[in-house]
Amino acid sequence: VRALRENILAIDPEVVIEACDLRIDAANALAVFGDADVLVEAFDRAEEKAMLVQAMMENRPEMPVVSASGLAGIGGNNRIRTKRYGRLYVCGDGESAVSADNPPLAPRVGVVANMQANQVLEILWKRAGR
């Protein structure tokens, strides 16, 4: 998290960052993210993704959750989309899991990460009444 903090500050020194050097689990997720305007889920492991999404959906009934699922491999541009389930948004193709034969590669990971960022901006923009 320290390296990530440095990278973000190199891009924009004005960004306010509270870096938490700990492993997120069901017990501490609410304490870390419970006050966020929007939760962005960007874990690697599917079990942890499900844990975090579930924790927020159950305990923060107003919080939008923007998750990523299905971004491994190459190609398939037109299969990547955002599916909305109420206040849960899932970006990705919904079918490409990471495996030894299907690694996460920068182009697709980047596409999905930017879709998540774009979704967050849209949520906040609409909330601000724009």
Place this chain on the structure above:
Amino acid sequence: MKIQVNKKDFEVLGERPSVADLLEQMAPRHPVAAVKVNGAFVRRGEYGTNILKGGDRVIVVHMLGGG
């Protein structure tokens, strides 16, 4: 009993099948992040007590590894 799961017809077995029964019968290969029944989110602790009815529309959101 016929229900819809993720907009596809699904035959769920049992007399009074619950969300937990459905998930067991679906045997999803990936972790489940959320379940909605007729538009309402179901808490994980209520999977066993939320009884499904014929024609219910169920959404099961899975999470795939990678991020």
